[in-house]
Amino acid sequence: xxxxxxxxxxxxxxxxxxxxxxxxxxxxxxxxxxxxxxxxxxxxxxxxxxxxxxxxxxxxxxxxxxxxxxxxxxxxxxxxxxxxxxxxxxxxxxxxxxxxxxxxxxxxxxxxxxxxxxxxxxxxxxxxxxxxxxxxxxxxxxxxxxxxxxxxxxxxxxxxxxxxxxxxxxxxxxxxxxxxxxxxxxxxxxxxxxxxxxxxxxxxxxxxxxxxxxxxxxxxxxxxxxxxxxxxxxxxxxxxxxxxxxxxxxxxxxxxxxxxxxxxxxxxxxxxxxxxxxxxxxxxxxxxxxxxxxxxxxxxxxxxxxxxxxxxxxxxxxxxxxxxxxxxxxxxxxxxxxxxxxxxxxxxxxxxxxxxxxxxxxxxxxxxxxxxxxxxxxxxxxxxxxxxxxxxxxxxxxxxxxxxxxx
Amino acid sequence: xxxxxxxxxxxxxxxxxxxxxxxxxxxxxxxxxxxxxxxxxxxxxxxxxxxxxxxxxxxxxxxxxxxxxxxxxxxxxxxxxxxxxxxxxxxxxxxxxxxxxxxxxxxxxxxxxxxxxxxxxxxxxxxxxxxxxxxxxxxxxxxxxxxxxxxxxxxxxxxxxxxxxxxxxxxxxxxxxxxxxxxxxxxxxxxxxxxxxxxxxxxxxxxxxxxxxxxxxxxxxxxxxxxxxxxxxxxxxxxxxxxxxxxxxxxxxxxxxxxxxxxxxxxxxxxxxxxxxxxxxxxxxxxxxxxxxxxxxxxxxxxxxxxxxxxxxxxxxxxxxxxxxxxxxxxxxxxxxxxxxxxxxxxxxxxxxxxxxxxxxxxxxxxxxxxxxxxxxxxxxxxxxxxxxxxxxxxxxxxxxxxxxxx
Numbered sequence: 001x002x003x004x005x006x007x008x009x010x011x012x013x014x015x016x017x018x019x020x021x022x023x024x025x026x027x028x029x030x031x032x033x034x035x036x037x038x039x040x041x042x043x044x045x046x047x048x049x050x051x052x053x054x055x056x057x058x059x060x061x062x063x064x065x066x067x068x069x070x071x072x073x074x075x076x077x078x079x080x081x082x083x084x085x086x087x088x089x090x091x092x093x094x095x096x097x098x099x100x101x102x103x104x105x106x107x108x109x110x111x112x113x114x115x116x117x118x119x120x121x122x123x124x125x126x127x128x129x130x131x132x133x134x135x136x137x138x139x140x141x142x143x144x145x146x147x148x149x150x151x152x153x154x155x156x157x158x159x160x161x162x163x164x165x166x167x168x169x170x171x172x173x174x175x176x177x178x179x180x181x182x183x184x185x186x187x188x189x190x191x192x193x194x195x196x197x198x199x200x201x202x203x204x205x206x207x208x209x210x211x212x213x214x215x216x217x218x219x220x221x222x223x224x225x226x227x228x229x230x231x232x233x234x235x236x237x238x239x240x241x242x243x244x245x246x247x248x249x250x251x252x253x254x255x256x257x258x259x260x261x262x263x264x265x266x267x268x269x270x271x272x273x274x275x276x277x278x279x280x281x282x283x284x285x286x287x288x289x290x291x292x293x294x295x296x297x298x299x300x301x302x303x304x305x306x307x308x309x310x311x312x313x314x315x316x317x318x319x320x321x322x323x324x325x326x327x328x329x330x331x332x333x334x335x336x337x338x339x340x341x342x343x344x345x346x347x348x349x350x351x352x353x354x355x356x357x358x359x360x361x362x363x364x365x366x367x368x369x370x371x372x373x374x375x376x377x378x379x380x381x382x383x384x385x386x387x388x389x390x391x392x393x394x395x396x397x398x399x400x401x402x403x404x405x406x407x
Numbered sequence: 408x409x410x411x412x413x414x415x416x417x418x419x420x421x422x423x424x425x426x427x428x429x430x431x432x433x434x435x436x437x438x439x440x441x442x443x444x445x446x447x448x449x450x451x452x453x454x455x456x457x458x459x460x461x462x463x464x465x466x467x468x469x470x471x472x473x474x475x476x477x478x479x480x481x482x483x484x485x486x487x488x489x490x491x492x493x494x495x496x497x498x499x500x501x502x503x504x505x506x507x508x509x510x511x512x513x514x515x516x517x518x519x520x521x522x523x524x525x526x527x528x529x530x531x532x533x534x535x536x537x538x539x540x541x542x543x544x545x546x547x548x549x550x551x552x553x554x555x556x557x558x559x560x561x562x563x564x565x566x567x568x569x570x571x572x573x574x575x576x577x578x579x580x581x582x583x584x585x586x587x588x589x590x591x592x593x594x595x596x597x598x599x600x601x602x603x604x605x606x607x608x609x610x611x612x613x614x615x616x617x618x619x620x621x622x623x624x625x626x627x628x629x630x631x632x633x634x635x636x637x638x639x640x641x642x643x644x645x646x647x648x649x650x651x652x653x654x655x656x657x658x659x660x661x662x663x664x665x666x667x668x669x670x671x672x673x674x675x676x677x678x679x680x681x682x683x684x685x686x687x688x689x690x691x692x693x694x695x696x697x698x699x700x701x702x703x704x705x706x707x708x709x710x711x712x713x714x715x716x717x718x719x720x721x722x723x724x725x726x727x728x729x730x731x732x733x734x735x736x737x738x739x740x741x742x743x744x745x746x747x748x749x750x751x752x753x754x755x756x757x758x759x760x761x762x763x764x765x766x767x768x769x770x771x772x773x774x775x776x777x778x779x780x781x782x783x784x785x786x787x788x789x790x791x792x793x794x795x796x797x798x799x800x801x802x803x804x805x806x807x808x809x810x811x812x813x814x
Contacts (some may be wrong), residue, residue, distance in 0.1 A: 003615075024702070056732070056737075058737035058738055059736065059737045059738075059739075059741075059742070059743040059744070059745070060733045060736055060743060060745040060748070061737065061738030061745075091730070091733070092730060092733045092745065092758065092761060092763075093761075093762055094746065094760060094761035094762035095761070096762070123765070125732065126730070127730030127734075128729065128730050128733075128762065138742070145436070174767050188475075212786070224569060232716040232717065233714075233715075233716065234715055234716060234717045234731075234734060234735070234738065235734065235737070235738035236734070237733065237734055237737055244748065305457070308640075308641055309639040309640065309801075309805070309809070310639065310641045310809060311640060312804055313805070313809035313810035314809065314810065316806070316810040317810035319810075322535065323498070323499060323533070323535045324641075324737060326467045326469065326498075326499045326534065326535075326644065327465070327641060327642065327644055328641070329466065329467055329468045330463075330465035330467030330468065330642070330644055331465055331466075331641065331642035332466075334466075335466070336466040336467060337466070338466070338467040338468075338499065339501065341467070346640030351535070354499060354500075354501035354502070355500055355501035355503070355535065356499075356535050371562060393810075394806065394810070395806060395810065396718075396803055396806050396807075396810075398716070398720070398806075399720055399723070399801065399802060399803050399805075399806055400803075402717055402720035402721065402724070403720035403721065403723040403724035403726075403800075403801070403802065403803075
């Protein structure tokens with residue numbers, strides 16, 4: 001933190017996040033790896049809260065992720081705790097890693113009175129080093145004593161690793177004259193930062209909703225937001241998203257489309273912030289694919305475009321290199337026909353009918369590529385499938401962060 | 408050509424390639440795009456030659472590739488011609504591109520007396536600009552008059568685009584006291600170079616072999632060589648490999664394992680040279696995966712490792728970052744178990760049993776990563792599947808070539 005300049009795509013400031021009744025936060029300096037900064041956060045959820053989650057599908061996922069997955073479907077009225085450390089990911093630490101998770105859960109359970117099955121942990125930082133969990137368990141009493149309903153911004157700071165800015169987002173809806181609020185935080189700066197794994201996301205609402213419904217919403221919205229972003233195609237061993245509903249507003253949002261839309265907005269805002277803090281990012285790129293044979297094909301094309309090093313470097317160079325978009329569609333493996341393809345940069349039609357568009361002027365494309373936010377719009381011309389994904393450019397900054405470094 | 412320094416991984420010199428009886432070469436300066444250098448080559452194969460080929464599977468492949476694919480299975484005793492230009496790829500040029508291919512084939516047919524169905528073309532260079540094929544057809548008579556059995560090195564130079572060195576390889580075998588020779592050339596510098604597409608490969612032998620047998624050998628060996636290399640995961644719209652056997656040695660090599668091994672050696676040598684001329688490459692990386700559930704799974708893991716930007720930047724930084732290898736195996740989608748994985752850099756055991764190996768010393772890994780050629784060896788611990796792929800590192804050079812450029 002602080003080693004690299006703040007991303008030029010960062011928001012002007014951290015948003016004002018509302019208090020979510022039923023959840024309190026605390027942070028501490030446990031000294032897991034970093035000195036002079038907070039590196040552990042505790043979120044305590046009141047009895048009656050429900051927790052849903054989505055996790056990395058990596059086959060080499062961390063002990064924390066495996067533990068969270070085993071617990072996430074558990075129903076309980078007793079409340080829950082989320083404890084997160086930065087500096088060490090506890091990933092690929094063998095049996096010792098499982099022991100660290102158990103020790104932390106037991107310490108939080110002992111202090112809070114919760115059963116260990118209601119304690120969720122995440123760790124983010126170096127891979128393959130034993131987590132010094134004693135430093136964390138030694139801070140649990142201090143954390144418990146410092147819990148504060150207004151502590152979410154401090155918590156967002158404590159979980160940062162190579163992030164260049166803390167990430168928060170909020171939304172609210174009115175239901176029958178009552179307000180339901182959502183507030184969340186995320187960390188992530190590349191799918192994996194240099195030795196500092198992970199995207200972590202924690203979102204809280206005072207809505208009342210059954211766990212199964214919250215899980216369905218969380219999974220569905222994640223698929224359209226966090227699962228549609230890519231910085232470098234690399235996937236963390238620790239990615240975790242937890243969504244908690246305290247019920248404190250007393251408003252039941254089951255089946256409420258406004259609530260789903262508000263959740264979607266918060267998820268998307270945080271997902272975009274992760275891309276905008278992508279390692280070395282100078283451009284935010286939206287890839288829209290339409291007209292594919294299916295939605296799955298559209299996603300395959302969109303991800304091929306978003307992950308192509310040649311397209312990402314062209315964007316970095318402000319080069320409207322549509323030939324590379326043709327290449328990426330061609331290599332994706334999904335159905336395409338060269339002569340039915342059309343490509344737009346923003347609103348500018350670049351190519352159609354298997355060739356550059358007669359109306360296209362290189363200077364129009366070049367002017368568009370100078371913007372900090374760029375849209376690549378591709379119509380495959382075969383069907384009704386659509387997909388949108390978000391990514392950033394590939395710059396010298398990415399190489400500097402990940403290669404100009406000796407262990 | 409000449410804009411970037413010669414790759415540090417380049418061989419000391421172009422190999423001495425033998426004359427292959429039954430094929431002659433010529434080059435010319437057609438001025439398709441480049442000035443002051445040769446940019447077109449003609450190879451003329453005597454009657455009795457057979458030609459096999461493999462081509463890009465891109466859904467947006469060029470007019471030349473489609474034309475070659477339509478012709479490749481044709482049987483003929485009349486001989487054949489291969490004509491290749493650099494500077495313009497004739498890819499994504501719509502109907503005009505098909506017209507250019509036809510015009511070139513007709514001109515070569517008229518001059519050589521071959522039917523147009525026996526003329527194979529390739530084009531490599533910028534995408535999406537109309538090929539000025541008149542400049543090429545105007546040179547066909549000059550090319551025909553300059554044919555020379557010893558012209559293969561000049562031909563290898565004429566087909567270069569952003570390559571930093573010409574690529575050649577050779578092998579020979581003895582059969583019943585007679586010598587059978589193989590000589591080949593390749594171009595390629597990244598799966599796609601900046602606006603300069605393509606890997607092109609042309610290999611010649613004086614062996615006698617039926618077309619179907621030569622095709623089977625060519626396809627099988629390509630799968631283990633050219634289809635096992637990756638520079639940046641991006642796939643050209645124009646990749647073409649043509650393998651021609653003139654029969655001039657009089658030696659029938661049908662079913663001859665030595666001949667297959669010699670062909671394999673030439674294919675592999677050229678494939679490695681393409682990786683060693685990868686854009687910005689400073690390290691040559693061999694990824695060996697063993698113990699996977701199947702060969703297909705092993706290939707999936709190996710390609711996930713070889714294409715991971717985080718691993719490629721770690722190699723560039725001479726960082727023995729085995730955590731990123733764990734990450735890549737985890738994300739690949741093929742079967743893996745964190746606790747059965749073992750990872751070696753060269754001979755150095757780095758990780759096993761789900762954790763760093765007790766014997767591993769960081770300085771051993773670091774010393775190994777300073778070598779120009781690096782082996783990443785991963786045993787999945789699940790089965791008998793194996794795969795080997797080759798790649799290079801991801802450096803500031805790649806970004807400079809592909810991004811520090813304005814159209």
